[in-house]
Amino acid sequence: MNRRRFIKASMALAAACGTPALATLFSREAWAQEAGIADGQSRAFDFSVLQSMARDLASQPWGGAPRPLPQTLATLTPQQYNSIQYDAAHSLWSNIEGRELDVQFFHVGMGFRRRVRMFSLDAATRQAREIHFRPELFNYNDAGVDTRQLEGQSDLGFAGFRAFKAPELARRDIVSFLGASYFRAVDDTYQYGLSARGLAVDTFTDTPEEFPDFTAFWFETPKADDTTFVVYTLLDGPSVTGAYKFTIHCEQAQVIMEVENHLYARKDIKQVGIAPMTSMFSCGNHERRMCDTIHPQIHDSDRLAMWRGNGEWICRPLNNPQKLQFNAFQDNNPKGFGLLQLDRDFDNYQDIMGWYNKRPSLWVEPRNSWGKGSVNLMEIPTTGETLDNIVCFWQPEKPIKAGDTLNFKYRLYWSAQPPVHTPLARVRATRSGMGGFPEGWAPGEHYPTTWARRFAIDFTGPGLKEAAPRGIEPVITLSNGEAKQVEILYVEPFDGYRIQFDWYPTNDSVDPVEMRMFLRCQGEAISETWLYQYFPPAPDKRNYVDDRQMR
Structure with missing residues (x-):
């Protein structure tokens, strides 16, 4: 757990405390024999059983909010809750000698009031x-x-689970499911970062957001030398139920999750978010409003990347806006999308608490036909790093009606780099600052200055140096204002090109300016597409103040 995980998950609890179908199928009986720490009655189970359970559950009313916890658990402080540790001697697969994988459980308590049931499944x-x-x-x-x-509280359940991989068994976890349907994984740095969710419901609508819960998990027992394990889970919420199968590959440098879900709508849903992910962006090279700290940058992710169904690659740097922003990027059968943390240089963060240079990226790869819809991005103002303020998910175009069934298959890649990237030049970084005057001079010094905002977008990758003698052309499109002083500069330290331009307002509007740019050579695109959303200041703020005038 970290601060943001606790705040987010404890605020997210809004699901049922139990299900009649689950209780009927898995009633407890006393057994004499033991199978590790599993002590319940043996029952047949497979993914089809779980799908039937979720389908039947959707025809019943939602069970409501969680039951109260014992007082001693409900009043725990975060420090007290973190003091509770699972006994590694009782981990799920501790009886498998020479095992590569193991699982431990989180205690209920504090904000984690969901009583989640756990099952051991013989493969x-x-x-x-x-x-x-x-x-x-x-x-x-x-x-x-x-x-x-x-x-005597055998029905207390657990709050979630975490998985471990040798040689770090019982010391450093690599996968964590905790709070509503939130889960996370690491790459080879063992550093958690952004989170994923099983489902997002009404994230940006005129009704309150719902947070359905994973209410039960079934763990297939792996062989000793397996580095992959399978877990099934039941999703339950006011508007929807779901049956999920996670095949989790715990590789050397990344965690890959194969996800298959079957969703059953209890009632009409205004907005369903598939493969949702939640991250944090406080400040970076292009957005410095909240960077009055000792850290040059503070973020879990620096961009939204999209590989559209038509083959176009998109880079959209993230923002910490002054007011909530929601953008929908229309697509048809997307090839992939994700929130990435591509800047891995410690010097750019100087953070020895959050270690943002080690945070993993998360890439979604659809594995069946997703049809028409949109990749949605919501950016929420935040004053710091303790609250996630970035949400991204796929929204199907077709409205969801009560009784509808949906099925999605996808892979989640938790790694430093996404598994695929454009063969064209990529955006390395985005920077912005004062404009309207020559680089290297101060505003108004020897030159008349008109207020403007400067943008510098760095590109690296194949084809740029070869294209340079034939001419690199930045193709810039703006929803408002105009671009001037466009420059193409070769930058030797990163062996790439910087495209620099000044944006000048042409009216007093403070609406977001949608910017779009790609590079081409002799009519052929040679880079991915850069998208950006800029928020102009009010007209009375569009000026430079000379500090020597002391005003």
């Missing part, structure tokens, strides 16, 4: 047994928990 026999809560699975340390209040 050969397809028999599942529940793992019931009991205090001896945890070390309470100095959390101040009165364990007497937990005795």
